[in-house]
Amino acid sequence: MSSIIAQFQRTRFAASSLAMTSGELRNRVLASLAELIRENTAKILQENQEDVDALAFDHPMRDRLLLTQERLDALASSVLSVMQLPDPAGQVLSNKTLPNGLELTKITVPLGVVGVIFESRPNVTIDVAALCIRSGNAVVLRGGSDAFHTNTILVHLIHLALEKHGFSTDLVYLMPTDRAHVTTLLTAVNYIDVIIPRGSEALIQRVRKESLVPTIETGAGVCHTYVAASADLAMAVNIVVNAKVSRPSVCNSLDTIVVHQSIAAEFLRLVASPMQSYSVKIYADDAAFETLAQVSYPYLEKAVESDFGREFLDFACSIKVVNDMPKAIEHISNYSSRHSEAIVSSDEAEAKFFLSTVDAAAVYWNASTRFTDGGEFGLGAEIGISTQKLHARGPFALEKLVTEKWIGIGQGQIR
Numbered sequence: 001m002s003s004i005i006a007q008f009q010r011t012r013f014a015a016s017s018l019a020m021t022s023g024e025l026r027n028r029v030l031a032s033l034a035e036l037i038r039e040n041t042a043k044i045l046q047e048n049q050e051d052v053d054a055l056a057f058d059h060p061m062r063d064r065l066l067l068t069q070e071r072l073d074a075l076a077s078s079v080l081s082v083m084q085l086p087d088p089a090g091q092v093l094s095n096k097t098l099p100n101g102l103e104l105t106k107i108t109v110p111l112g113v114v115g116v117i118f119e120s121r122p123n124v125t126i127d128v129a130a131l132c133i134r135s136g137n138a139v140v141l142r143g144g145s146d147a148f149h150t151n152t153i154l155v156h157l158i159h160l161a162l163e164k165h166g167f168s169t170d171l172v173y174l175m176p177t178d179r180a181h182v183t184t185l186l187t188a189v190n191y192i193d194v195i196i197p198r199g200s201e202a203l204i205q206r207v208r209k210e211s212l213v214p215t216i217e218t219g220a221g222v223c224h225t226y227v228a229a230s231a232d233l234a235m236a237v238n239i240v241v242n243a244k245v246s247r248p249s250v251c252n253s254l255d256t257i258v259v260h261q262s263i264a265a266e267f268l269r270l271v272a273s274p275m276q277s278y279s280v281k282i283y284a285d286d287a288a289f290e291t292l293a294q295v296s297y298p299y300l301e302k303a304v305e306s307d308f309g310r311e312f313l314d315f316a317c318s319i320k321v322v323n324d325m326p327k328a329i330e331h332i333s334n335y336s337s338r339h340s341e342a343i344v345s346s347d348e349a350e351a352k353f354f355l356s357t358v359d360a361a362a363v364y365w366n367a368s369t370r371f372t373d374g375g376e377f378g379l380g381a382e383i384g385i386s387t388q389k390l391h392a393r394g395p396f397a398l399e400k401l402v403t404e405k406w407i408g409i410g411q412g413q414i415r
Contacts (some may be wrong), residue, residue: 004184006110007173008140008191014170015138019110023087025165026133033130033161034079040157041072047149048122055146060314064120065147075123079130081310082380088402089136102410108402110136110195115185115205116383119199122150127374127381129158129172134339135401138171140192142185144199145177186211196396197203201311201337204319209382218384218396221251221312221339223369224292226328226354227267228345229260236344243342243368245278249313251385252340252372256308256318264321265291272297280315283307287321309335325350329357337359338387359385361394366395 008364014343035045048067055062093106114137116125125141132139141150151174159169175181186195188396189212197207201220209217225243227236243254259267268291270369275282276297283303292300307329322328332341342364343354362372362385370415372395374382381395386392392400 002183004175005188005191007170008113008188010168011138011140011173012166012191013111015110015113015139017090017138018133018138018167018171019112021136021167023089023134024175026087026136027083028165029133029167030079030083030130030159032164033126033158034076036157036384037072037076037126038372040153041069044072044150044153045069047153050149051122060121060249061146063247065122065150067122067150069162070300071123075126076137076151077106078381079126081375082130082134082398083378084182085131085132085134085398087136088283088399091402093404100413101411102413103408105407107403107405107407111401111403113138113140113191114383114401115140115142115188115195115213116183117182117195117197117203117209118384119144119203120146121198122147122154124198124383125154125174126158127392128383129155130255131381131398131401132164132381133380134295135398137401139183140173140175142175142182143177147327172257182206185212186213189213202321216386216391217388217397218406220311220337221253222255222309222335222337223252223340224256224258224332224336225342225344225369226325226332227257227259227263228260228325228328228347230350231260231263231267232346233267233270236267236273239342239366240271240343241274241278243370244275244280244317245315245368246407247369248315250370251311253313254317254369255310255312256320256335257269258320258322258331259288260325260328261287261321261323263290268292268294268319278315280389283318285320287316288319288356309337311337323351323353323400329354340364342367342369342371357377361385 007227012321074287088179089110091108116128155174185302195211195213195215197204198218204217252304283301285303289302303318338360338408340362341358341360345351355363374395382395382397386396
């Protein structure tokens with residue numbers, strides 16, 4: 001523990017020096033990092049395969065952990081895209097002179113040292129490091145043991161990029177995976193400025209209960225799509241299937257279909273075939289179960305209470321049939337994690353009511369919840385999707401890795 005605290009101290013010191021550097025110099029580090037990722041693709045994939053092989057073939061986290069040539073290319077590209085974004089630090093937010101002549105300026109400054117706890121997804125290592133370096137922050141990373149080999153080589157490449165341009169490698173510290181050290185991070189109030197957990201609901205709950213450091217919650221997604229009575233059913237099928245199967249292991253994937261009873265039977269018959277082709281297991285309420293049983297849907301179970309509000313992270317979802325939109329909104333309100341919610345409707349007034357009423361970081365009309373992503377939103381990359389309301393909500397990206405500072409310049413004024 002003492003050695004980890006000592007490293008936190010070094011990271012804290014390095015953060016203060018990074019904040020004084022130019023955005024141009026920090027961008028050079030990112031350019032080198034993107035190049036190193038592409039040059040070392042084979043080594044990264046080799047280390048990643050060792051991690052993947054340790055998981056059961058049907059483990060739901062396997063897809064999150066897996067890196068491919070395509071995903072590494074996208075990761076390098078995301079680093080380069082972060083370079084193109086405006087430096088969020090050093091922006092003047094307001095400037096005024098008080099009646100006594102005191103000049104006050106409010107500017108943006110880096111948060112300082114950002115602690116990120118995450119599970120399974122090694123791409124987070126690169127995304128977080130790139131965003132923090134670009135915005136002038138140091139970062140302490142605590143990845144899961146299941147991604148140990150992948151995270152180790154990725155942090156090694158980050159350190160090479162930092163060293164090449166004269167920066168301290170203390171700016172990015174990868175903690176040991178021992179669970180006991182999580183408490184060390186959560187209580188390091190003298191060295192860590194903010195904790196961002198990204199992962200399961202269990203992880204987020206632990207951080208919420210134990211952290212003495214301010215936290216910003218990201219990760220858990222229980223996402224619904226409401227198919228309204230006025231929905232274009234062909235559109236609804238495409239949206240629902242995309243939201244569920246395009247990448248089920250991520251937090252913006254669909255977990256529950258809520259469907260109006262007047263079109264439920266027809267919609268369920270239409271959606272059954274594409275869902276069956278992906279072997280999606282469906283946990284259906286009584287009404288939906290009856291319809292799907294009639295078409296002999298093979299992966300069908302009756303839903304129980306715990307199947308609603310459940311983040312499946314797999315080829316599985318639940319279905320709830322409702323009498324009207326107020327019941328749909330009530331169901332979503334009761335079970336949502338406030339991540340991403342959608343309505344499929346041809347009624348503009350109905351859709352706008354849904355958009356304004358449903359409480360979530362992102363709400364969609366006639367679109368898939370899979371769009372809730374920093375890259376898709378033009379933010380370059382993200383640390384995660386914040387589901388809380390203070391400081392940041394939605395994709396937690398470069399623009400939110402700063403806080404504010406007031407600067408007063410006087411000529412001897414006293415109060």
